[in-house]
Amino acid sequence: MTARSRVDAGAGRIDAGPAGGDGPPVGASIAVVGAGGVGGHLGGRLAAAGHDVRFLARGTTLAALRRTGLRVTGDAGDWVAPALRASDDPHDLGPVDYVLLCVKTPHLPPALDALDPLVGTDTAVVTVQNGVEAPEQVAARLGRARVLPGLARVVATPVAPGEVRYHGPPGALGFAEWDGGASDRVFRLRGLLRGAGVDVLEPADIWAALWAKFLLVVPVGSLGAATGGATVGELRSRPGTRRMLVTGMREIYETGIALGIALPPDAPDTAVALMDRQPADSTTSLQRDILAGRLSEFDAWTGAVVRLAGRAGRPAPLHEMLHELLATRISRTVGQK
Numbered sequence: 649m650t651a652r653s654r655v656d657a658g659a660g661r662i663d664a665g666p667a668g669g670d671g672p673p674v675g676a677s678i679a680v681v682g683a684g685g686v687g688g689h690l691g692g693r694l695a696a697a698g699h700d701v702r703f704l705a706r707g708t709t710l711a712a713l714r715r716t717g718l719r720v721t722g723d724a725g726d727w728v729a730p731a732l733r734a735s736d737d738p739h740d741l742g743p744v745d746y747v748l749l750c751v752k753t754p755h756l757p758p759a760l761d762a763l764d765p766l767v768g769t770d771t772a773v774v775t776v777q778n779g780v781e782a783p784e785q786v787a788a789r790l791g792r793a794r795v796l797p798g799l800a801r802v803v804a805t806p807v808a809p810g811e812v813r814y815h816g817p818p819g820a821l822g823f824a825e826w827d828g829g830a831s832d833r834v835f836r837l838r839g840l841l842r843g844a845g846v847d848v849l850e851p852a853d854i855w856a857a858l859w860a861k862f863l864l865v866v867p868v869g870s871l872g873a874a875t876g877g878a879t880v881g882e883l884r885s886r887p888g889t890r891r892m893l894v895t896g897m898r899e900i901y902e903t904g905i906a907l908g909i910a911l912p913p914d915a916p917d918t919a920v921a922l923m924d925r926q927p928a929d930s931t932t933s934l935q936r937d938i939l940a941g942r943l944s945e946f947d948a949w950t951g952a953v954v955r956l957a958g959r960a961g962r963p964a965p966l967h968e969m970l971h972e973l974l975a976t977r978i979s980r981t982v983g984q985k
């Protein structure tokens with residue numbers, strides 16, 4: 649049977665996947681804030697597995713979730729979850745056991761303003777944002793004890809209201825307590841995800857894992873935008889841009905080390921190797937958003953490198969230059985499209 653040869657009439661995964669987990673996969677309520685690429689993908693799969701998933705959404709996405717639910721489609725299988733519990737008012741949805749906070753970084757402050765009704769005494773909030781600052785932003789509002797810093801490993805995009813398409817493998821989520829450890833609530837959520845067939849990453853150090861992804865995606869995204877849209881394939885094959893990528897990765901690596909992040913010494917080499925394995929036509933959301941004149945995660949990616957390097961007292965001249973070029977471009981285009 650091929651991955652997409654059978655479609656369930658009701659909620660459910662279309663092809664078989666791994667089940668099981670570390671904890672009892674029943675009885676937890678999960679709010680997904682932002683039903684886009686990551687939120688739609690994770691929430692759709694959890695809902696398709698029959699879990700109590702509630703979506704804080706808006707606009708045409710909200711209407712589609714209520715009317716027809718979510719379809720998650722991709723190379724390794726499809727999942728469908730019919731009409732879902734969704735609202736643009738968090739009071740309709742909470743409190744819940746877990747919040748998967750899946751908005752892009754520029755939308756974090758208003759999303760955090762809306763979080764209170766979702767958060768009860770034992771609620772854990774999982775972050776999925778690229779970059780390394782989102783957990784601290786959530787903790788500044790709710791306290792560190794509520795935050796599970798997380799890392800999404802997926803390439804997923806909303807292709808229509810209520811439909812998310814992923815590329816490559818079907819995706820994975822990693823998260824941990826603030827101190828990097830596991831706990832009952834971490835085991836329980838792992839169990840829920842695994843029961844829904846979602847791979848769970850268990851990095852030895854969630855902060856090092858976040859930084860390892862950060863040092864890969866930011867140089868690729870920033871250079872992709874600064875070059876007017878060069879793909880990963882183009883950037884890595886031209887000797888000049890390849891050198892810049894490696895320099896950028898090293899700037900972020902040295903910054904992380906100076907800030908006490910336990911990145912392994914081979915982290916930049918690992919990032920280069922991962923980049924070399926990416927499909928040649930890959931681009932990042934950062935460059936796509938900047939070049940389309942949309943609000944982007946520029947401040948959480950390129951901006952954060954400059955900010956954190958400054959805090960660490962480390963030079964980051966390549967990122968400073970890229971930041972200035974892109975900030976100028978953004979100031980001339982965002983809001984005009």
Ligand SMILES: NC(=O)C1=CN([C@@H]2O[C@H](COP(=O)(O)OP(=O)(O)OC[C@H]3O[C@@H](n4cnc5c(N)ncnc54)[C@H](OP(=O)(O)O)[C@@H]3O)[C@@H](O)[C@H]2O)C=CC1
Binds near residue numbers: 778804805
């Ligand atoms: N997509 C991917 O493959 C990956 C993304 N990430 C990270 O995950 C985060 C989310 O990215 P992604 O899923 O791509 O983003 P998307 O833009 O696809 O999805 C975000 C969703 O959140 C909605 N939203 C924003 N604010 C609110 C709000 N206040 N209330 C309700 N809904 C809201 C948006 O609605 P609207 O469209 O109306 O603005 C949108 O549907 C980013 O930080 C990204 O870096 C990490 C790994 C992979």
Ligand SMILES: CC(C)(CO)C(=O)C(=O)O
Binds near residue numbers: 801931933
């Ligand atoms: C680069 C990628 C696909 C990595 O997961 C990503 O998260 C993004 O483009 O926003």
